[in-house]
Amino acid sequence: MAVNGRPVIDSPAADTPSAAAPFYRAVGDEVEVFRAAARRGLPVLLKGPTGCGKTRFVEAMAHELGKELVTVAGHEDMTSADLVGRFLLRGGETIWVDGPLTRAVRDGAICYLDEIVEARQDTTVVIHPLADHRRELPLDRLGTTLPAAPGFQLVISYNPGYQSVLKNIKESTRQRFVAIELDFPPADIETEIVAHEAGIDGETAGTLVTLGRAIRSLDGSPLREVSSTRMLILAGGLVAEGLSLRSAVRAAVVRVLSDDPDVVRALGELADAVLPQ
Ligand SMILES: Nc1ncnc2c1ncn2[C@@H]1O[C@H](COP(=O)(O)OP(=O)(O)OP(=O)(O)O)[C@@H](O)[C@H]1O
Ligand SMILES: [Mg+2]
Numbered sequence: 001m002a003v004n005g006r007p008v009i010d011s012p013a014a015d016t017p018s019a020a021a022p023f024y025r026a027v028g029d030e031v032e033v034f035r036a037a038a039r040r041g042l043p044v045l046l047k048g049p050t051g052c053g054k055t056r057f058v059e060a061m062a063h064e065l066g067k068e069l070v071t072v073a074g075h076e077d078m079t080s081a082d083l084v085g086r087f088l089l090r091g092g093e094t095i096w097v098d099g100p101l102t103r104a105v106r107d108g109a110i111c112y113l114d115e116i117v118e119a120r121q122d123t124t125v126v127i128h129p130l131a132d133h134r135r136e137l138p139l140d141r142l143g144t145t146l147p148a149a150p151g152f153q154l155v156i157s158y159n160p161g162y163q164s165v166l167k168n169i170k171e172s173t174r175q176r177f178v179a180i181e182l183d184f185p186p187a188d189i190e191t192e193i194v195a196h197e198a199g200i201d202g203e204t205a206g207t208l209v210t211l212g213r214a215i216r217s218l219d220g221s222p223l224r225e226v227s228s229t230r231m232l233i234l235a236g237g238l239v240a241e242g243l244s245l246r247s248a249v250r251a252a253v254v255r256v257l258s259d260d261p262d263v264v265r266a267l268g269e270l271a272d273a274v275l276p277q
Pocket of ligand 1: 052053055
C-alpha cells in the first residue's frame with residue numbers, strides 16, 4: 001500500500017492475526033534505504049529523538065522482510081558478554097549460552113541494538129567485524145569466529161540529542177553503517193499516526209499534533225526533550241479513555257516534560273491557547 005507515493009506498512013489478511021504487520025507510516029525514503037541495505041547485508045545506524053518511531057520502523061521492516069527481530073536495550077552496565085554469551089554452571093556442568101547478538105548472527109535475524117552507545121566502549125568493539133565485509137563475530141571465550149548467517153543484519157540506534165553518544169561510536173565504526181535519520185513526521189502524517197495509534201478522531205489528533213509542534217518550536221526551550229509522537233499518542237489514549245483533552249494533555253504532556261514549576265506553568269498556558277475552549 002502507498003500513500004502519496006510513500007509506502008505504508010499495515011496489517012495483512014485478517015485471518016492471520018499473529019502475522020499482523022506493525023503499522024508504520026513512512027515519512028521519507030527510510031523504507032527504500034532499509035530495503036536496499038538489507039539486500040546488501042549492510043548495517044544500519046538509526047538516528048532520531050526519543051519517541052519518533054525508530055523501534056516501530058525496525059519492527060515493521062523485520063516483518064516486511066520476514067526476518068526474526070532480536071532487540072537488545074543498551075544500558076551502562078552492559079558488557080560484551082551480555083551481547084555475545086557466557087559460560088554458565090548448570091547442574092554441575094559448565095555450558096555455553098549464546099547472548100542475543102550471537103543468536104541473531106547464527107539465525108540470520110535482524111539484531112537491533114537500541115541505544116547501544118549507553119554501553120561501555122568495549123561492548124561496541126564486538127560489533128566491528130560484523131559491521132564490515134567480514135560479517136563475522138569473534139567468540140573469544142570459545143576460541144572461534146562465527147560467520148553471520150545469510151539475512152543477518154545489524155541495526156543500531158541512538159538519539160543524537162544525548163551528547164555523549166557521538167564520541168562513543170568510533171568513527172571507524174560509524175563509517176561502516178548506512179545512516180537513516182528519523183524525525184517527527186510532518187503534521188498531516190503525524191495526525192494520522194496519532195489517530196490510528198490512540199484510536200481517536202482526526203480532529204482531536206490534529207489538535208494534539210498542533211500542540212506538539214508548538215512545543216517543539218519553542219524558542220530557547222529549557223526542555224531536554226520535546227513532545228514526541230509517542231507522548232501525543234499517550235495523551236490521545238487518555239482521551240479515548242474518556243478524559244477531557246485538557247486533562248489528558250496535562251497528564252501526558254505538560255507534567256511529563258518538566259519538573260520546573262515555571263516551565264510546567266508556561267507549557268500549561270501554551271496548551272490552553274492551543275486547545276479548543
Ligand atoms: N512513522 C510512524 N508510523 C507509525 N507509528 C509511529 C510512527 N512514528 C511513531 N509512531 C508511534 O510512536 C510510538 C513511539 O515510537 P517508537 O517507540 O518507535 O519510538 P523510538 O524512536 O523507538 O523511541 P525511543 O528512542 O524512546 O526508543 C510507536 O509505538 C508508534 O505508536
Ligand atoms: Mg525505541
